[in-house]
Amino acid sequence: MNSIEDYVRAIPKAELHLHIEGTLEPEMVFDLARKHGITLRYPSVEALREAYRFSDLQSFLDVYYAGAQVLRDESDFHALTAAYLHRAHADGVVHVEVFFDPQTHTARGVPFHAVLGGIRRALTDTGRALGITHRLILCFLRHLSADDAMQTLEQALPHADAITAVGLDSSEAGHPPTKFASVFERARNEGFLTVAHAGEEGPPGYISEALDLLQVKRIDHGVRCEEDPDLVSRLARDRVPLTMCPLSNVKLRVFDRIQDHNLKRLLERGLCVTVNSDDPAYFGGYIAENYLAVYRALGLSRGDIAQLASNSIEASFLPAAAKDAWLEKIRALSDRT
Ligand code: HPA
Ligand code: ZN
Secondary structure, eight states, rough: OOHHHHHHHOOOEEEEEEEEGOEEEEOHHHHHHHHHHHOOOSSSSSHHHTTTTOOSHHHHHHHHHHGGOOOOOHHHHHHHHHHHHHHHHHEEEEEEEEEEEHHHTTTOOOOOHHHHHHHHHHHHHHHHHHHEEEEEEEEEEEEEHHHHHHHHHHHHGGGGGGEEEEEEOOOOOOGGGGHHHHHHHHHHHHEEEEEEEEESSSOHHHHHHHHTTTTOOOEOOGGGGGOHHHHHHHHHHTTEEEEEEEHHHTTTSSSSSGOOHHHHHHHHOOOOEEEEEEEHHHOOOHHHHHHHHHHHHTTTOHHHHHHHHHHHHSSSSSHHHHHHHHHHHHHHHHOOO
16 A cells, blocks of 8 residues: 555645645745845745744734745746746645735735736646646635726726636734625626635624625635534535634644644535635645644545545536546545555
């Protein structure tokens, strides 16, 4: 029997919760700063990595938005995305649904088309070379106004063929889904699917609101659903996918220790739980490290790993035929081990 590390990396999986700006490694921060003549506050790559100690979501977001300032032109977004795809490929990712935050860039004068163009060119050329399919999800920053989100949606309309869904990220507490109900309604009317971060730091009521008002197809994180048993029953009954990110949750102190994570309990309860990396450059591991962390800390079986991978395919926006083909490959692989 092969090692668990090999098994986890070999199993075909979809990554459904990945902020492309969160794949910006310190080395690339320094390379791009040099390219653009930007002086960083940190003397070295090591010093920057040392600063990645967070007490909560906001303390991370402050560092994450500062890091993103080095992304200035189309080729920067291409390089960022291509580097991520190589890391993902090494971890057995066969399909990725990438979040991007246009407002982080357009607010400082980077054109929307440069952001989208660079990401898209890498997803198309590097993705094709590596055999990774993709979808793009435009996220609105929830700490900004609904008007700002609506303007961003309007900027995206000419590129609607390249963008599958819209989502909601950034500071959760105090910015409930209701704030964006009309933006999401417009997005759905324009043909976009919807997802939202909910129940990471915010209360379970935000998860229900995201489902009822924003009509989301998936909940990003969703770990606080457990505080509401009726909500857990609903999520199980409707197989609403939760895109969980275990290493992120520990780094941002949503759980004190990985051993405390509720992923296994919710998986056993029949929820469509998936494992993802969120912002891997900041949280200490790409997707395989997230699978391995919960495998080791929560005592999962190889069958659980196969279930998590199957859930990721089921929860993706791939067409049914592609899902069936990947599910069959996962079954064949798990039967052999
Ligand atoms: N939560 C909210 N916003 C984010 C995150 C997250 O985990 N990562 C990047 N933006
Ligand atoms: Zn996230």
